[in-house]
Amino acid sequence: xxxxxxxxxxxxxxxxxxxxxxxxxxxxxxxxxxxxxxxxxxxxxxxxxxxxxxxxxxxxxxxxxxxxxxxxxxxxxxxxxxxxxxxxxxxxxxxxxxxxxxxxxxxxxxxxxx
Amino acid sequence: xxxxxxxxxxxxxxxxxxxxxxxxxxxxxxxxxxxxxxxxxxxxxxxxxxxxxxxxxxxxxxxxxxxxxxxxxxxxxxxxxxxxxxxxxxxxxxxxxxxxxxxxxxxxxxxxxx
Numbered sequence: 348x349x350x351x352x353x354x355x356x357x358x359x360x361x362x363x364x365x366x367x368x369x370x371x372x373x374x375x376x377x378x379x380x381x382x383x384x385x386x387x388x389x390x391x392x393x394x395x396x397x398x399x400x401x402x403x404x405x406x407x408x409x410x411x412x413x414x415x416x417x418x419x420x421x422x423x424x425x426x427x428x429x430x431x432x433x434x435x436x437x438x439x440x441x442x443x444x445x446x447x448x449x450x451x452x453x454x455x456x457x458x459x460x461x
Numbered sequence: 462x463x464x465x466x467x468x469x470x471x472x473x474x475x476x477x478x479x480x481x482x483x484x485x486x487x488x489x490x491x492x493x494x495x496x497x498x499x500x501x502x503x504x505x506x507x508x509x510x511x512x513x514x515x516x517x518x519x520x521x522x523x524x525x526x527x528x529x530x531x532x533x534x535x536x537x538x539x540x541x542x543x544x545x546x547x548x549x550x551x552x553x554x555x556x557x558x559x560x561x562x563x564x565x566x567x568x569x570x571x572x573x574x575x
Contacts, residue, residue: 370505371505374504374505374508377508378502378503378507378508381499381502381508381511382499382500382502384499385495385496385498385499385500386496386499388492388495388496389492390488391484391485391488393492394488394491394492394495394515394519395519397495397515398512398515398516398519401508401511401512401515402512402516405508405509405512
């Protein structure tokens with residue numbers, strides 16, 4: 348898919364909605380993880396491990412949630428592969444974009460299996 | 462107090478015990494703080510605030526808990542001023558060291574008040 352692909356207003360809105368939904372869900376999941384870890388904190392090193400965990404997850408999330416139209420299909424494919432959203436959340440995108448994103452998701456799933 | 466002040470084995474053991482006790486207490490207090498914060502996590506930004514908090518506290522603690530005999534009186538004075546230990550935890554140190562540490566604690570308290 349060429350980098351200068353056009354996005355209609357409807358597509359932009361739908362993509363943003365799906366992107367934000369994935370972010371909210373991924374963070375909600377992380378909040379539960381952190382709450383479980385916090386409950387079991389027992390000694391000083393547990394604190395530093397939690398700090399490392401938060402820092403690493405923050406870096407991962409900052410890297411992934413990069414909202415630029417030029418890379419948006421790849422980002423959305425990742426969010427689908429990670430199961431935060433599904434292809435049906437993107438059914439307002441044109442057929443070409445949906446097909447391209449689906450192929451990226453399949454590639455990611457294949458890489459995961461290999 | 463000169464930097465080459467001698468520490469007897471008994472003094473070294475007592476200082477180390479007080480130092481470790483302060484560290485354990487300060488971290489135990491921090492664990493309670495983190496557990497309170499974790500319980501109230503609600504949205505993504507709360508996670509990043511918790512990450513910042515842990516990072517900052519880790520830096521503060523790494524800076525403060527520096528076990529070198531040349532700076533140990535100042536470190537112990539800080540731990541007393543912060544109420545993690547008291548002067549009585551250091552009553553195995555010789556009179557000169559105790560007096561010096563007491564004067565440093567008083568200076569810290571004065572600076573706090575001013």
